[in-house]
Amino acid sequence: MNDAPLELLTASKVKHAEQAAATELADGTYTLMERASQAVYDLLLARLADAGGFDVLCGPGNNGGDGYVVARLAAQAGLDVDVYALGQPKPHTDAARAFAAWDRPIRELAEWEPRAGRVVVDALFGSGISRDLEGNVLAAVSRANAAGSLVVAIDLPTGIEADTGQVLGAAFEAAITVSLFRYKPGHVMAPGRLHCGEVILRDIGMDARHLDQLQVDCRLNAPELWQHAYPWPSQSQHKYSRGHVGVFGGGPMTSGAARLSAMAAARAGAGAVTLLSPANALLLYAMHLTSVMVTRLEDRHELDEFLAKRHPQVFVLGPGFGAADKVRVFVADLLGADLAIRPNALVLDADGLTAFEGDPQQLFDLAEAFSGNGGTLVLTPHLGEFRRIFPDLEGSPLELARQAAERAKCVVLLKGSDTVIADPAGQTVINSAAPAWLATAGSGDVLSGIIASLLAQGMTALDAAGAATWLHAKAAEAFGPGLMAEDLPDQLPSVLRRLWRTRQDHLLKER
Numbered sequence: 001m002n003d004a005p006l007e008l009l010t011a012s013k014v015k016h017a018e019q020a021a022a023t024e025l026a027d028g029t030y031t032l033m034e035r036a037s038q039a040v041y042d043l044l045l046a047r048l049a050d051a052g053g054f055d056v057l058c059g060p061g062n063n064g065g066d067g068y069v070v071a072r073l074a075a076q077a078g079l080d081v082d083v084y085a086l087g088q089p090k091p092h093t094d095a096a097r098a099f100a101a102w103d104r105p106i107r108e109l110a111e112w113e114p115r116a117g118r119v120v121v122d123a124l125f126g127s128g129i130s131r132d133l134e135g136n137v138l139a140a141v142s143r144a145n146a147a148g149s150l151v152v153a154i155d156l157p158t159g160i161e162a163d164t165g166q167v168l169g170a171a172f173e174a175a176i177t178v179s180l181f182r183y184k185p186g187h188v189m190a191p192g193r194l195h196c197g198e199v200i201l202r203d204i205g206m207d208a209r210h211l212d213q214l215q216v217d218c219r220l221n222a223p224e225l226w227q228h229a230y231p232w233p234s235q236s237q238h239k240y241s242r243g244h245v246g247v248f249g250g251g252p253m254t255s256g257a258a259r260l261s262a263m264a265a266a267r268a269g270a271g272a273v274t275l276l277s278p279a280n281a282l283l284l285y286a287m288h289l290t291s292v293m294v295t296r297l298e299d300r301h302e303l304d305e306f307l308a309k310r311h312p313q314v315f316v317l318g319p320g321f322g323a324a325d326k327v328r329v330f331v332a333d334l335l336g337a338d339l340a341i342r343p344n345a346l347v348l349d350a351d352g353l354t355a356f357e358g359d360p361q362q363l364f365d366l367a368e369a370f371s372g373n374g375g376t377l378v379l380t381p382h383l384g385e386f387r388r389i390f391p392d393l394e395g396s397p398l399e400l401a402r403q404a405a406e407r408a409k410c411v412v413l414l415k416g417s418d419t420v421i422a423d424p425a426g427q428t429v430i431n432s433a434a435p436a437w438l439a440t441a442g443s444g445d446v447l448s449g450i451i452a453s454l455l456a457q458g459m460t461a462l463d464a465a466g467a468a469t470w471l472h473a474k475a476a477e478a479f480g481p482g483l484m485a486e487d488l489p490d491q492l493p494s495v496l497r498r499l500w501r502t503r504q505d506h507l508l509k510e511r
């Protein structure tokens with residue numbers, strides 16, 4: 001998906017864009033159907049011309065309409081095509097017109113059986129799927145998947161919900177999915193993306209102009225989203241103006257997590273990082289850290305003192321911290337209004353989140369007060385932690401993150417193989433398909449450190465979360481097999497160097 005457009009469109013936004021585009025086309029939305037079908041047909045010809053024939057499975061909606069047009073184009077070119085249909089399109093629709101223009105036999109979908117060598121063109125349902133598969137569709141999908149049929153899906157594999165990537169009962173395991181105009185969340189969010197095979201985006205002549213009216217609120221994560229705001233250091237800065245991050249450390253037996261977070265914050269460019277240690281772990285932290293400073297911080301008084309003396313902008317609280325009661329006290333101090341000097345931002349992760357399991361509303365109230373005072377809170381749960389503070393929320397990860405950000409009135413980054421970042425205004429960024437190597441202990445601690453570092457250097461919460469998630473994934477990709485979380489901070493320089501070079505090249509081109 002390199003260089004692909006980043007906007008992800010829901011089914012209803014696609015419909016709106018189609019309607020807007022259609023007003024400028026002689027044959028309205030039917031022209032779009034013909035273009036979409038031409039794109040699919042061209043792909044079949046380019047990739048699969050030597051297949052032993054094509055079985056086009058057509059549904060009753062416009063996805064089926066695309067299927068009838070593809071079948072017609074293929075048959076006119078002399079290819080061996082059979083059409084199987086699930087019902088008939090409603091009268092006076094584009095699909096009905098496409099159906100009427102197919103003048104060869106149509107068989108019932110129930111009759112369809114996988115046959116060796118034949119390609120299945122999936123035109124049953126696309127973005128209009130509205131409920132679980134059943135009956136003949138479910139049977140066809142199950143038979144194709146069991147037989148390992150080579151499936152080319154139009155728009156989306158039947159069974160995948162465009163807006164969420166959820167599987168509705170069952171879904172084709174496609175080899176290729178041809179997405180039209182823009183990707184949908186279903187192409188980039190598991191389990192949907194795992195059913196798509198190779199996703200090929202085809203422009204169908206719809207102008208990007210039509211996106212302006214849509215208020216797109218969901219995007220794929222990529223440097224294009226945040227590189228304009230990336231805090232590369234300048235000559236005029238000194239170490240504290242490059243941001244100071246305070247990382248709360250746990251006791252001696254769980255000190256690794258905070259150290260990982262602190263190292264990552266330093267590698268991601270913060271000018272200064274201080275590890276805030278309980279008295280019984282001071283020596284341990286001091287022995288294991290070099291450029292990261294270590295300070296004793298046991299209570300509110302010491303927090304006040306640290307803030308007054310060192311002016312850290314951002315804190316990380318949670319990695320390896322343990323003590324839930326202490327978390328609640330520190331969070332109340334940091335986010336509450338009565339500290340003499342307040343930090344700009346707090347990244348709450350791991351134990352920092354689960355400490356509020358019994359009373360999440362307490363956290364949300366503090367978050368609201370903090371943001372009312374111009375503060376920035378970022379929550380970085382994985383799904384297990386998420387469930388503890390948002391036990392009643394339901395839906396796909398995209399829906400969960402969105403609802404949580406609205407409720408908690410802060411940026412919520414829901415970690416997973418597809419990480420979703422949502423802000424309270426409803427903007428979402430999806431970091432799709434993280435390298436599998438990242439599923440390792442401590443990797444989340446590194447992420448929270450990078451986010452804090454970028455916040456301390458002045459990025460906004462959504463940009464910092466997006467950039468950090470991207471850097472984190474690229475660091476894992478660069479290291480590859482054998483990755484442990486402690487390898488991640490050390491990979492950051494090479495990832496950052498590449499990002500820096502891309503920026504330099506870009507600046508040169510602009511001159």
Ligand SMILES: NC(=O)C1=CN([C@@H]2O[C@H](COP(=O)(O)OP(=O)(O)OC[C@H]3O[C@@H](n4cnc5c(N)ncnc54)[C@H](OP(=O)(O)O)[C@@H]3O)[C@@H](O)[C@H]2O)[C@@H](O)CC1
Nearest residue numbers: 032033060061062063125126127128129130131132155180
């Ligand atoms: N710009 C673009 O992107 C363009 C998009 N185009 C194409 O249009 C497609 C969207 O078309 P669409 O809106 O008609 O929806 P589609 O997916 O055909 O399904 C709706 C039908 O399925 C039915 N139905 C739903 N679920 C069901 C179930 N589980 N089991 C049984 N039935 C079920 C539903 O029935 P109902 O819910 O009304 O009872 C309705 O009849 C899009 O994916 C792309 O291929 C191009 O042609 C032009 C450019």
Ligand SMILES: [K+]
Nearest residue numbers: 122125154156
């Ligand atoms: K389809």
